[in-house]
Amino acid sequence: MRGSRSADEEQFRAFAARSSGPLTRLAYLLCGDGHLADDLVQTCLIRLYPVWPRLRDPDTADAYARKVLLRCWLNERRRPWRRSESGDGVVPDLPDDRADPAEAVGPEHDKQVLRRALAAIPPRQRAAVVLRYWAQYSVAETAAIMRCSEGTVKSQTARGLAALRVAVTSSDPIKEKAWTSSS
Numbered sequence: 001m002r003g004s005r006s007a008d009e010e011q012f013r014a015f016a017a018r019s020s021g022p023l024t025r026l027a028y029l030l031c032g033d034g035h036l037a038d039d040l041v042q043t044c045l046i047r048l049y050p051v052w053p054r055l056r057d058p059d060t061a062d063a064y065a066r067k068v069l070l071r072c073w074l075n076e077r078r079r080p081w082r083r084s085e086s087g088d089g090v091v092p093d094l095p096d097d098r099a100d101p102a103e104a105v106g107p108e109h110d111k112q113v114l115r116r117a118l119a120a121i122p123p124r125q126r127a128a129v130v131l132r133y134w135a136q137y138s139v140a141e142t143a144a145i146m147r148c149s150e151g152t153v154k155s156q157t158a159r160g161l162a163a164l165r166v167a168v169t170s171s172d173p174i175k176e177k178a179w180t181s182s183s
Contacts, residue, residue: 125160
């Protein structure tokens with residue numbers, strides 16, 4: 001029995017090492033805060049450890065870890081000190097220390113605009129958009145992860161994309177033409 005437990009622990013360590021990066025990126029897209037993303041991944045792995053012996057298929061383990069991560073984030077959003085700390089849940093704009101704003105145009109600028117826009121949309125809409133378009137889950141899979149109906153996923157995704165368009169265009173007028181012409 002001891003050998004089996006040791007093998008499970010080794011497999012879990014390998015899974016945690018392999019999955020920490022992708023889980024952290026997903027958590028960051030959900031919450032918009034690097035430190036909170038790290039905390040969410042840690043909490044996710046802590047919750048995953050006790051059930052690890054029952055998860056044998058790597059695909060199942062990855063999907064289950066993403067579900068646990070999303071639930072950790074939603075639980076974190078419900079905590080009273082998070083609401084009072086962040087107000088409306090929007091990550092505040094940090095001052096840009098660049099001398100020339102024209103230098104901001106480029107792929108890194110696009111990432112910053114998208115991060116701000118994601119932070120500006122409501123949490124459930126953000127979760128639906130991130131799961132559908134970043135994690136590439138189907139509507140049914142997203143509904144199972146979010147514990148809601150497929151219709152709710154569709155409406156949250158549609159509203160999230162609309163809010164994302166507004167947030168992107170309001171934070172970066174240069175992008176307004178690209179977003180309005182692509183929709």
